[in-house]
Amino acid sequence: MSAGLTRRELLRLACIGSAAAAVAPVETATAAVHSEKPQAAPGAVGMLYDATVCTGCKACMAACNQVNELPADSAGSGGLYHAPLDLNSKTKNIIKLYQAPNAGKWSFVKRQCMHCLDPACVSGCPFEALSKDPEKGVVRWDGSRCIGCRYCEIACPFQIPKFEWDKWNPRIVKCEFCITQRLEKGEQPGCTGACPTGAVIFGKRDALLAEAKRRIAASPGKYFENRVYGEKDAGGTQVFYLAAVPFKDLGLPELGTDSIPYYATKVNAKLYKWLSGPLVLYGILALAVNRNWKHHRHEQEQHEAKGGLPEQL
Amino acid sequence: MSNPWQRLVPVYNKETHSRSFWIFGAITVLGFVLAGLRMVSPLGRYSGMNDAYAWGVWKIFNVMTLTAIGSGSLAVGLAAWVFGNEKLHIAMRTALVTSFLFYFTGMMALIVDVGRPWNFWQIILPWRWNGHSALLEVAVCMPAYAFLFLLFENVPLVLERFSYTGSDRVKGAIKRFDPVMKKVYPFVVAGAYLLPLMHQSSLGGLMLLSGPKVHPLWQSQVLPLLYVLAACICGFAFVNWTLLFTCYRYRRPISIEVVSEIGSLMSWVTFAWLVIRISDILIRGQVHAVLAFDRYSFLFLTETLLMAIPAILLRFKSKRETPRTLVTCSALAGLGGLLYRFTPTAFAFTPAKSYSYFPTLPEVLMTIGFISFGILTWRIAVRYFAILPGTNEEWHENNWEPLFVSLRSRFHKKPQGAPTWQE
Ligand code: SF4
Ligand code: SF4
Ligand code: SF4
Numbered sequence: 001m002s003a004g005l006t007r008r009e010l011l012r013l014a015c016i017g018s019a020a021a022a023v024a025p026v027e028t029a030t031a032a033v034h035s036e037k038p039q040a041a042p043g044a045v046g047m048l049y050d051a052t053v054c055t056g057c058k059a060c061m062a063a064c065n066q067v068n069e070l071p072a073d074s075a076g077s078g079g080l081y082h083a084p085l086d087l088n089s090k091t092k093n094i095i096k097l098y099q100a101p102n103a104g105k106w107s108f109v110k111r112q113c114m115h116c117l118d119p120a121c122v123s124g125c126p127f128e129a130l131s132k133d134p135e136k137g138v139v140r141w142d143g144s145r146c147i148g149c150r151y152c153e154i155a156c157p158f159q160i161p162k163f164e165w166d167k168w169n170p171r172i173v174k175c176e177f178c179i180t181q182r183l184e185k186g187e188q189p190g191c192t193g194a195c196p197t198g199a200v201i202f203g204k205r206d207a208l209l210a211e212a213k214r215r216i217a218a219s220p221g222k223y224f225e226n227r228v229y230g231e232k233d234a235g236g237t238q239v240f241y242l243a244a245v246p247f248k249d250l251g252l253p254e255l256g257t258d259s260i261p262y263y264a265t266k267v268n269a270k271l272y273k274w275l276s277g278p279l280v281l282y283g284i285l286a287l288a289v290n291r292n293w294k295h296h297r298h299e300q301e302q303h304e305a306k307g308g309l310p311e312q313l
Numbered sequence: 314m315s316n317p318w319q320r321l322v323p324v325y326n327k328e329t330h331s332r333s334f335w336i337f338g339a340i341t342v343l344g345f346v347l348a349g350l351r352m353v354s355p356l357g358r359y360s361g362m363n364d365a366y367a368w369g370v371w372k373i374f375n376v377m378t379l380t381a382i383g384s385g386s387l388a389v390g391l392a393a394w395v396f397g398n399e400k401l402h403i404a405m406r407t408a409l410v411t412s413f414l415f416y417f418t419g420m421m422a423l424i425v426d427v428g429r430p431w432n433f434w435q436i437i438l439p440w441r442w443n444g445h446s447a448l449l450e451v452a453v454c455m456p457a458y459a460f461l462f463l464l465f466e467n468v469p470l471v472l473e474r475f476s477y478t479g480s481d482r483v484k485g486a487i488k489r490f491d492p493v494m495k496k497v498y499p500f501v502v503a504g505a506y507l508l509p510l511m512h513q514s515s516l517g518g519l520m521l522l523s524g525p526k527v528h529p530l531w532q533s534q535v536l537p538l539l540y541v542l543a544a545c546i547c548g549f550a551f552v553n554w555t556l557l558f559t560c561y562r563y564r565r566p567i568s569i570e571v572v573s574e575i576g577s578l579m580s581w582v583t584f585a586w587l588v589i590r591i592s593d594i595l596i597r598g599q600v601h602a603v604l605a606f607d608r609y610s611f612l613f614l615t616e617t618l619l620m621a622i623p624a625i626l627l628r629f630k631s632k633r634e635t636p637r638t639l640v641t642c643s644a645l646a647g648l649g650g651l652l653y654r655f656t657p658t659a660f661a662f663t664p665a666k667s668y669s670y671f672p673t674l675p676e677v678l679m680t681i682g683f684i685s686f687g688i689l690t691w692r693i694a695v696r697y698f699a700i701l702p703g704t705n706e707e708w709h710e711n712n713w714e715p716l717f718v719s720l721r722s723r724f725h726k727k728p729q730g731a732p733t734w735q736e
Binding site: 034086089120123128147148149151154155159162164165166169170253255260261263267268272278281285286288289290292295297299 | 406426664
């Protein structure tokens, strides 16, 4: 075909090419590319939870439900008081107790969204219902865009987003850092404000990281691996953990230091850059099909001319 | 050896509405009623899904797995139209119709599965798309492929039918439309291979974002490539199996030339798949996981054997030319491909210890209902349209049965025997 490529054919090719472009995802110039080691925004807020300080009073859980106007989940208390079994569509924040099988070691752990620097949930969400606030770095959910596909639940390495399985118009429920209720009013989140021991504190991400490192330096050997969980894990998060027991035992997985969206998109980002991959592939396919099409039609016409039945595409 | 497949011929004068027809019909109706009920009630009540296993059989089986065997039009089409394998054109309509049915039911399952389907309308607003999301690619490409490209590819089949049975006005319109269609056909067809190549690989790409939740034997950068190759294997396998099975059922002679060619191509693709699969395991240093002899290594071995056995067998000409072996080999390779595509989303997907998932009865019934809808439609389609290959002797130009007349006659207890369209 290349030799006999008329202008009309070229035009047609271009039309169909752009139609294909329209149905393919657009790697726009503006879309941020995932990097292996994402950077925090300068104004990124954060939370530092020190498991060695936490007394397990669960004041933060009550405060979270209050501020977020969530109903009590009394599944774990026989209907008496708020005692959810895990994070769920009524619980954005939970205190869990870890006890080592025989060593007598124990630790509390607070679980809520980690507000990852490069969140897997945001990267997977097809219509950007989940998005990372560019200024504070809070990961938020927008109900007018969510289709309820639950890919965020499949993707999140921390098992954070929860789905309202019992609602006809289900929402995705997760900690949004009390952004509308508190942060935007210049106040601190419900959980950190309620904590009587200072086990969980609120602040700017970089300030909290410095504080965590100061605590480690002040008592070497006290904290597991002398490490701040969240500084680099999965590319870094905006919630930090200090603990005396292995983080894995607290349900905080060892994810390596690369961003997961980077791992998931690094090949495709190249293939789909400016849609070059699909367009080139389409061009090759169209050339090949066109050549074989002409050949096929020619044979069919000869067959028909010889008195055969009409062709069947 | 003359080729008995000279032409695509409808299945004449065969009882379509046998007992099994009504059984499949009943299952289909049940599945659709349940799907309708699900649309007006919460998801939790209809499924065993939970926050850890947030995707159930509708997504991981109907959408992510079954569309692999709905990739016949991709696999056979690539061979016939892109690589110029003239022999395979006769299998195209079988591929196109079955593919459409799998994609159509897959799309239905997707709608039933999502919690807020009314927000799907945003699909027409490209500025709301997340270009990084493999799921977006699937959500845009799959319906576009099924309802634009696959439907278009199936148009000639319908036009042909009406050019035999339609009124003169219809025939005139078809005559005028035909050249237009033939002009755009190759360019649309090229798109019809681009799109599934993209979304079938993105289906594998979906699981990349789950990172460590997917067992290391499956979690790999080559998932997208292996998914698309597995789709081609399943596509070849299913088209071959369907051709052999349906021809056997309607007592049509079989063209060994064509089915053995499909079998041979399938075996080459399977070899390619095996080479990539095994090199990937070696490069990522996961041999110890293969030899662990736990459920994962067992799954891996099953899936690899299901692929390898037919691939090797079909390299022997004598095996390839025995219909019985071909049926078995197609079934094995198809199952292997399906298992490979199912495992990363199901058995090898381990998000949290304290959760588990098993599909509930309504979930299973809907899945089966969608499948029997496909079987039912296929049976009707081969009767009213020229899809199945046959000999020229079977061809009766004047004997196309009018659509729905035979169904009606069944209820009105009209005279026996197939009414003709001149009636
Ligand atoms: S913890 Fe999960 S839900 Fe929260 S930002 Fe990270 S990926 Fe998203
Ligand atoms: S369920 Fe909603 S928020 Fe989660 S990925 Fe799907 S569209 Fe995005
Ligand atoms: S920041 Fe707000 S929503 Fe998040 S855990 Fe604390 S109180 Fe709950």
